[in-house]
Amino acid sequence: MNSLSRVFGKLTLLMHWIGGVFLIGMMFSTLLDVITRGLFSLTDGAVDWTFIGGVELVKYFLLFTVLFILPHSVSRSQVIVDLFTDHFSERKKQLFEAFYMLCFAFLGGAMSYSFYHLIDEAAMSYETTQDLLIPMTYFYGVATFATAMLFLSALLNAFSLVFTKKKGDDA
Amino acid sequence: ADYTLRFAHFFPAVAGQQKDIFDKWAEAIETQSNGRIEVEMYPSSTLAKPPALYDAAKHRIADVVVTVQGYTANRFPLTQIVELPGVVQSAAQGSCVLQSIYDEGFLDKEYRDTKPLFLFTHGPGGIHTVDKEINSPEDLEGLRIRRPTAVVAKILEGLGAQPVGMPAPDSYQSAQRGVIDGVSLPWEGQYTFRLNELTPHHTEVGGLYTLSFVATMNKSFYNKLPADLKKVIDDNSGMDWAKIAAASFDRLDAEGRKQALEMGHKINVIEGGAENPRWKPVLYQATEDYLAELEKKRLPAHKVYARAMELSQTTCK
Amino acid sequence: MSTTAIGLTCIAVMLVMIAFRAPIALSMAAMGFIGFGSIVAFEPAISILGSGPFETLSNYSFSPIPMFILMGVFASKAGMSQELFTGARTLFGSWRGGMGLAAVTSCGIFSAISGSSMATAASMSRVALPEMEKNGYAPTLATGTLAAGGTLGIMIPPSIALLLYALITEQSVGDMFIAGVIPGILGLVLYGLTVAVLVILYPNIAQPGEATTLKQKLVGLKGLIPFTGVFVFIIGGIYSGWFTPTEAAAVGAAATWIIAQVRGMNFEQFLEAIQETLVMSAMIFFMIIGAEIFGYFLSVSRISFTLVEWVDALQLSPYMVLFCILILFVLLGCVMDSIAMLLLTVPVVYPLVEAAGFDPIWFGIIAVITVELGLITPPVGMNVFVIKSVAPHISIGAMYKGVLPFVISDVVRLGLIILFPALAVGLL
Ligand code: NA
């Protein structure tokens, strides 16, 4: 169980860093858009390196960035109100957290299920993005994968919270 | 009420379309069903974002939605033939063409996921710019123009402009900051999105383009209704309602145009519209490209286009 | 159970979950899902779990959030934030509230241009919070100024909230923006006064700096140059049309990245910056997704309609109607995101406001201030949550306590604008 979740942890960490690459991609695609547009108007249209779809690139970079960081972050990057439960024992807090991780696993699973159906539906309807005309089915495919990883990550976390007495450090 | 019908769209609640079309339809359904169907309105995308509206009807997040087919690119390629240059001179004409083509069965495949109630178009789209007056396609060279859909983007590209995709409510701020030089919108859109405040130059190219809309219902919602209530829905579908919707758009177009004139703006009317010799070649090319692309996918594009033109010049004129 | 009863139950359960250590994002998403499922059906609710997050995450207007966070992180890696606050400290010398004032002002300006309260709270608190804590500011005051400061930009144009209000109610966007100028600045001034009053009443919440001479102050101004430079660059770029407010975030991130590289940031620090940005973005977007799903549930619960119907049925005098509407906004603001709230409530209350004979533009300003309050009021105050993601060591309780004086300051501002409508519509 422990080695499984360690290997899995490495996998979600890898996804996390791929999310980082998308983040940088988001910055560069905006810059490219701004700079080519600037050059175009500075040179009165002589230097036309402008391209169509800048907004779309940013949109989908954002989507991928967040989708890829969700599995690694589900147990780490959460905002919790600690006002009323300070007096709880560590074990009790751990069990609560395990329950909430199970809920996340359920939601992640349901999301993945929902996206999985959209893959086929989008393939049948030939829907594409507006500017770059990329088939939507790819996006749903990626979303299905990322949310399935969210499901597994939350589930494994719930288990390790229940079965290890001390909070496991699997970063 | 025995049935609650959730009606979702993206127009603001105070928009003319709400009063003229959607409220009227809801009222008709409620009275004719003797209150057994209750209609709940969800304006301003409070139940689904514009690109997700059609699927919201498919998955019963809403029971009826009104949406723009072009918001989901390439999903309604034959429908969007109506949007091509030269087909539509007014919302009444466009709605009649679109509803007729649908009634004649040309578009059945595109709507097999839901049960369409009625289809319509807005009036002719124009070009509205911040600084530059547009008289011929050359004037558009390099201008950044906000476009509604991929099909309109192709037309604008053909004219030499740079189509920019952005959500309609963003166009106000973008035009104000000079990020875009203008927008392609019908007068009704100029009015709804307050763009007359920012774009003093208007160019009307009769029949430049239009946008198609559909009011459509979730299939299982319809199938579960008893026969007499099904009839109420059927009685409030089709051409009659396409015409009511069109009348609203034509009225709002007139209002938007009036507003611009009252603000002292100049409206540049291109003689002959899309048939004008300086505009026709590029517009013709954009049309041909679009149709050829569809034919490549083995869609009967030329057939539908020919029928649309025929309707537009005869029955729907 | 009636739709309203389901609605209220799900809100209550969500609050209980939050009180019992459930992640905020989970509480909203889970109760949104269950609520939507119970009112409509569970198959569409599962669809919403797919389409809701997909539409939210591919929403262009959210793209500035990670970019502005990245900018804040690079700024602190480049040492720019320390400089900024050392500069402010020398400038304000021995005056206690100096840094608080500097924080409120920079948050106000930042959110005014970025147009995003959450992005402001995220990046400014990353920059300012460690410095304020280092300089002996109480966590309450430090987080309070940062959370509240970020709300100011909602009113100061360009403003998405005012734009939406204008579109919903068919007012001129230009007029709406002009009407927002004085109330926006008034908000900033009142927040500044709040800081001043707080440090007078509770001297120990802020340590004074050392007294400085005029010459030292002038030299100290140098520290303000790099960060102010980036600020001016961004504002200038936006107003001259080189890039949109949305794009400004990426441009600002790139600019601070370059400065950080020039100042010798190594690859390891670069990776740290990316990592920090990803962690904060994950926290914020988890909550945004949760709020989105919860928002769809609130829509179908029709709670805002039901409440407005109640108010309408009471047949009150115009000012009582206004009072009830504002109370309603404050209550909804406790559990709702601001933009969703405008979209859901304005169309339903607007007829009441018109019938009561109020100026629609004036009401818009009042509505937006009230909606803005919701970002910092407990239990669900998105700005406070965002700051919690930067400073996990400070308790939410302390943060809400720190925000309270600013909530009072906003209520004062509301009162002033209600008493003197010219503050809003005088420039028109
Ligand atoms: Na602003």
Ligand code: NA
């Ligand atoms: Na709140």
